[in-house]
Amino acid sequence: MVATLDNVEPTSFTSANRHPQWCQAMDSELTALLKNQTWTLVPYHPSMNIKQLDVQNAFLHGLPNEEVFMSQSLGFTDTAHPNHVCRLNKSIYGLKQALQAWFERLSSFLLEVGFEGNDTALVSRFIQQIAECKSVSTLISSTARLTMTSGNLMEDLTVYRSTVGALQYATLTRPNIQFAVNKVCQYMHRPTVDHWAVVKRILRYLKGTINNGLALDRTTSMTLSAFSDADWAGCVNDRKSTGGFAIYLGSNLISWSSRKQATVARSSTESEYRALANAAIELTWLQSLLKKLHIYLPRAPIL
Structure with a gap:
């Protein structure tokens, strides 16, 4: 013990x-x-x-x-x-602001050492491979059971890590891939061919839904509402739960998340309450941000 x-x-x-x-x-x-x-x-x-x-x-x-x-x-x-x-x-x-600050500094450095803003030579081969692959209409199932030891270790770990790192940027406008990307991020330290197969399926899904995106409609509603959910002990490696939330301003989705919880929940109720707590934290931050923009909500947020 x-x-x-x-x-x-x-x-x-x-x-x-x-x-x-x-x-x-x-x-x-x-x-x-x-x-x-x-x-x-x-x-x-x-x-x-x-x-x-x-x-x-x-x-x-x-x-x-x-x-x-x-x-x-x-x-x-x-x-x-x-x-x-x-x-x-x-x-x-x-x-x-960390993600934006890192991207701005990386972009400035690349420009300083001679790269051009529209130079795609370094990634053209990879993009071509994606363009030639067959698209799929679905991502991995939410009940997919990936483990740390499933499959043989990849020979080139860099290609997995760089691709998954790039996919994190895609989640900024594609909330529907948040769960799948979070899943493959959990194996960055030891990616296997099975994990890489899931990454390639995400890319094939993006190819088939390349014209999809968030729809932001003009609306008079200023109601801030949040929805949260969580599984229980969904990770077979450490039995931690995965929680997530989606927050709307009126009818527009403005914030979302799906990630593994930091500690093991002893019941499904506990994992659900942790997901609620994370959603409440995000609601509080959004309220503060809207207030700084001189946007005042007519009523308390709905959780």
């Missing part, structure tokens, strides 16, 4: 701080962030209106286009400046 508990991923700093291996992981992560000069400590000012930001991964190398502040990490407060806050110099995972 002790060995089993040690393998459970901690859900808070307090529980992680009890295990030497997690302390080492946190130290390494913080060292990398400091080495990359991800933030600068500055005095706190009441006008900063700091909110909680949960950082679950390493930094991105993007540069934010606006000033973003966050509190110092629990357990890693600077003893010389305990009341200072972190002003971000670079985007990090967990930040809404």
Whole structure:
């Protein structure tokens, strides 16, 4: 039982701080962030209106286009400046603008080293292969049972990782592939030929539905409504559940997500409530964003 508990991923700093291996992981992560000069400590000012930001991964190398502040990490407060806050110099995972900031910096670098904005020579062969393949009308089933050990390990891991990375951009306008893309993302560290077959099916589906997209209609309704759902212990590798949500402003879909939950749910009710909680967090953020745009909702959001 002790060995089993040690393998459970901690859900808070307090529980992680009890295990030497997690302390080492946190130290390494913080060292990398400091080495990359991800933030600068500055005095706190009441006008900063700091909110909680949960950082679950390493930094991105993007540069934010606006000033973003966050509190110092629990357990890693600077003893010389305990009341200072972190002003971000670079985007990090967990930040809404991180993806755009990373893309803008990558694009600028490629242009600086001689690439042209419309230069497709490096990807033309791959695009041609997609164009010549047969399209399919369906994605993977929501009950598909992929495992970490299914199939033989791929010889070229880069092609899997780069393709799946590109598919994440497609989810920005194609919410219907969110579940499938999230599924193949879970095997980036050890992709097999079976996982690659699912990736190719996603590409074949995109080819057959290339003219599909989000329909944004003009509407007078300003009602913000959210729908959430979750399976229970759907992942055969770690028995974690997958939850998701879709949020509408009037009749227009404006936000969506499908991802594996961080911890194992002990019941289907627990996994459903976690999906509800994630939807509520997104609703709260959207309310704040609309308020900054001077758009005020006539009634409370519906969840």
